[in-house]
Amino acid sequence: MEGMKILDTGIAGTLESSDVMITIKKHSGVEIELNSIVEKQFGRQIREVVRQVLEQLGVKDALVVVQDKGALECVLRARLITAVYRSAGLAEVQWEVFA
Amino acid sequence: MMSENRLRRTMLYVPGNNAGMIRDAAIYQSDSIMFDLEDSVSYREKDAARLLVYYSLRTLDFEGIETVVRINGLDTPYGREDIKAMVKARPFAIRLPKTETAQDVLDVETLIAAEEQKNGIPIGTTRMMAAIESPLGVLNAYAIATSSKRLIGIAIGAEDYVTSMKTSRSPDGVELMFARGMLVTAARAAGIGAFDTVYSDLNNEEGLRKEVELIKQLGFDGKSIISPRQIAIVHDVFNPTPKQIANAKMVLQAIEEAKAKGSGVIALNGKMIDKPIVDRAMHTLDLAIASGLIEDARTAMEVSNAR
Known part of the structure; x- marks a missing residue:
């Protein structure tokens, strides 16, 4: 798919247990700020999933702030995609892109 | 595991935007889990809930428990997107809210079939349930129940119904007698399941038990439940002696x-x-x-x- 552009700050998710709050801002290049209760064990994996999803959506410039409360990977993916779509100002998800 | 005739005594509501509740949903062993994209999700979070339920269904193991998703109606801006996402997410069934006519079911079925075709899923794979929540829906219960081969059952949603009837819910449920009787008769005539409405007073276990005894006696297969705490009581009433x-x-x-x-x-x-x-x-x-x-x-x- 054509790359998605971060136009505005987008937020998705909550700070409840088992969830994650993602904040995406305009930025030059990709930068990930991670704050997780399981950073030691899963920090690398969380960053990897974030990079993978951004790549899938063609996002090349974004600051992604991840405030993780022990979210499963599927929750992380869902929240991140929601935040990207919100920040790009798009309402309809291209479902065919997602496995 | 997912068959036409499996038991559906308890269908546990799980708000579609609640990550923790979705993660734990399978622990309690209800007969079915119903992920809700409709009333439990605020308008601002419809997009988030849809993606969360989508990825959860694609990824998590619900231990053989039947999965159902309650979508938003086609009269909202969300219904069509819900169908696109959920057909791909492959729950066992999609539940329509506020069904009033057979055409309501057919309209959703057409969209489901189109998505199945687009995604290479055999046509007919996605089953359906219809919730009836209005006087018109109750009067059309048999037409609704026989409208599609995908239907596994019809359910009554009482809150909107009693409001439309200019009454309110009472402990003995006299205001629902006609609707429940109509619904269960329509379901049986159509050869599909009949499911009762939620019991909202979580702390009144005696009240819940009485209501389950009533709907079991009327012939219902089970009931929607709003908390795992209600599972044991419902199963206990349905258990044979x-x-x-x-x-x-x-x-x-x-x-x-x-x-x-x-x-x-x-x-x-x-x-x-x-x-x-x-x-x-x-x-x-x-x-x-x-x-x-x-x-x-x-x-x-x-x-x-x-x-």
Whole structure:
């Protein structure tokens, strides 16, 4: 798919247990700020999933702030995609892109 | 695991935007889990819930528990997106809210079929349930129940219905008598399941038990529930008693004996056993097996043999 552009700050998710709050801002290049209760064990994996999803959506410039409360990977993916779509100002998800 | 005739005593509501509740949903062993994209999700979070339920269904193991998603109606800006996402996410069934006519079911079915085709999913894979929540829906119950082969059941949603009826819910449920009777009769005439509405007063366990006894007696298959705390009570009411199980086993034995003798007439204690009695005995044993009251694999086998 054509790359998605971060136009505005987008937020998705909550700070409840088992969830994650993602904040995406305009930025030059990709930068990930991670704050997780399981950073030691899963920090690398969380960053990897974030990079993978951004790549899938063609996002090349974004600051992604991840405030993780022990979210499963599927929750992380869902929240991140929601935040990207919100920040790009798009309402309809291209479902065919997602496995 | 996912069959037409499996037990559906409890269908646990899980708000579609609640990550923690989705993660834990399978722990409590309700018969079905219903992820909700409709009333429990605020307008601002519809996009988030849809993606969360999508990825959860694609990824998590719900341990063989049947999954259902309640979508938003087609009269909202969300219904079509919900269908696109959920057909791909492959829950067992999609539940329509506020169904009033057979056409409502057909409209959703058309969209489901189109998405199935687009995604290479065999047409008809996605099953449907219809919730009836208005006086018009109640009067059209049979037409709704027979509108699509995808339907596994119809459910009554009481809150909107009683408001439209200019009344409110009461402990004995007299205001729902007609709607429940209509719904369960329509479901039985159509050969599909009948599911009762939620019981909202979480702290009133006695009230819940009474309501479940009532709907079981009316012939319902089960009930939507709003908390895992309600599962045990509903299952307990639906469980057959030891006496009923013993009697059902005797019916099966009589069938076996009649078969062995080559006799067409089946009798038990001098009384003829006809088809309704056999059917009831089978249903009792199905319930007993599902609720773990019969651990004997042999009985399970006899039940399937006698069919």
